[in-house]
Amino acid sequence: MDVGQYPDVLPPVRDALVHDVPQALMNSTADDGSQIELDGFRVQVFSSSVREEAAVVEDAVERWLSNLSDGQRNRLGLSDIVAVYSFYRPPFYRIRVGDFEQRDDAVRLANALQRQWTGALVVPDRVTVMR
Numbered sequence: 001m002d003v004g005q006y007p008d009v010l011p012p013v014r015d016a017l018v019h020d021v022p023q024a025l026m027n028s029t030a031d032d033g034s035q036i037e038l039d040g041f042r043v044q045v046f047s048s049s050v051r052e053e054a055a056v057v058e059d060a061v062e063r064w065l066s067n068l069s070d071g072q073r074n075r076l077g078l079s080d081i082v083a084v085y086s087f088y089r090p091p092f093y094r095i096r097v098g099d100f101e102q103r104d105d106a107v108r109l110a111n112a113l114q115r116q117w118t119g120a121l122v123v124p125d126r127v128t129v130m131r
Contacts, residue, residue, distance in 0.1 A: 033130060040127035041106035042085065042096040045117045054093035057117070058086050061097060064116060076112055077105050079130075099127035 046057040062084050068076070078098075085096045097113065100106040106122040113120040 035128050036131055037126060037128050038101065040125065040129065041100045041103050041122050042098050042125045042127065043106055043110045043113055043120055044094055044096045044123045045113055045120045046095040047092045047119075049091050049093070051088075051093055054086060054095055058084055058095050061095060061113075061117075064113075065097070072112075076109055078109065096123065096125065099129050101127070101129055 045061055046054060048054050048057075065078075065082050065084070068078070073080075082098055087094045087096065098106060098109055100109075103122060110120045110122050
């Protein structure tokens, strides 16, 4: 093979690459803000066979969450909106809080909730999170 037939000079390089790919795709943020459902964790605050008791606790938990300062929310790793769920799985009504991908995040909230509701514990659940 005779390499002499190839030029010694490289072709010029363009300074900028021009394309029509949206910036969100280039930054890997195209799916930011989309909701996905996955196996995660919630904090169960209360369980009872009496519906009225569960409703009272649900209201109290919502008030407790709404009274948290921004600093407290940050320390607990909470977003602006934290969901409180009321489930009926016979024979019990259950009150659960949050949607967490990581157990450690749920544990942080459970520790704070245990000051008010001593039975608060982290439970596995199907959760909806924002990406």
